[in-house]
C-alpha cells in the first residue's frame with residue numbers, strides 16, 4: 001500500500017519550480033523524453049526526467065499549470081529520521097512512522113514535500129463478524145452498529161455544526177462582497193472536516209480492532225438517487241466528505257489487517273434489522289409494523305449494513321502506485337506535519 005505524507009520543507013524552490021514548468025511546456029509541445037533537449041533550463045536531470053516522462057506521455061494534458069518537482073526513489077537516500085535529496089541539496093527530517101519498506105518518490109511544491117512511501121500490508125484477519133457504518137447528512141455523520149453485541153457508537157455530531165458555521169460566514173462575506181476570503185474560509189472548513197474525518201475513522205477502526213470485526217461500508221456510488229440522501233441540499237459537500245471519510249477508514253483498516261466490504265445502500269434505512277421486513281422511518285425513528293421492532297433509525301440502518309452481504313470491494317487498489325508520477329493525494333494523504341517543521 002502507498003501512503004503519502006505531507007511535510008513542510010521550509011525551502012524556496014521557486015526557481016526550480018519555474019524551470020520545471022518550462023520543461024513541462026516543452027514536453028507537452030514536442031513530446032520529447034530526452035533530458036538533453038531541456039538541458040538549457042539547468043534543472044537536474046533526475047528531476048527533469050520525471051517531468052518529461054509525465055508530461056510527454058500524457059497526451060490529455062494540453063496546458064501546463066502547476067508543475068511540482070518530482071524526485072524518484074533513486075534520487076533519495078535515507079538515514080534514521082532523515083531523508084536526503086542530493087539533487088536539490090535537501091535534508092528533510094521526518095517524524096512519520098519509519099515502518100515503510102521504501103520511499104517511492106517525493107514531490108515538492110512551494111510549501112510541502114509529499115513523501116510517498118510503500119508499506120507492506122499486514123495479512124487480513126479472518127472473521128465472519130462485521131460492524132456496519134451508516135453515513136448520514138443529518139445528526140451524527142457516522143453511526144457504527146455491531147449486530148453481535150447490539151452496541152451502537154455515534155460519531156461526528158460536530159460536522160453539521162462546522163458546515164453551518166462556515167456557511168453563515170460564507171454568506172456574510174458574499175453579501176459584503178469580500179470574495180477574497182471566501183476561498184480561505186472554504187479551505188478552513190475543509191481542514192476542519194478533514195481533522196474530524198481522521199478522528200472518526202480512527203475510532204471506527206479501533207472499534208473493529210477491539211472486537212476482531214471487519215467493517216462494512218455503504219457503497220457511495222449512486223448515492224444521489226438514494227432516497228435517504230437525495231433531499232440534502234448540501235449534497236455535494238457531504239458526498240465529498242463521505243468519500244474522504246471512507247478512504248480514511250479504508251487505509252487505517254488496511255494498516256491493521258481489518259477487512260473492508262462495501263454493500264449496496266438500497267433500503268438500509270427502511271428494512272427492519274430484526275425481521276427483514278420493510279418498516280417505517282420517521283425522522284430519526286424507525287418502527288417495524290411486522291415485528292414491532294422500534295429503534296433509532298440510524299442504528300437500525302447500521303445493523304442492516306453490518307448484516308448485508310458485500311457485493312464488492314470497491315476502491316481496493318485505488319491508492320496503489322501504478323508507475324504514475326502523480327501522488328495519490330486524495331486517497332491517502334496524511335497530514336502529520338511535525339511540530340519543528342510547522343511554521344504556521
Ligand SMILES: [Zn+2]
Nearest residue numbers: 272275288291
Ligand atoms: Zn421487523
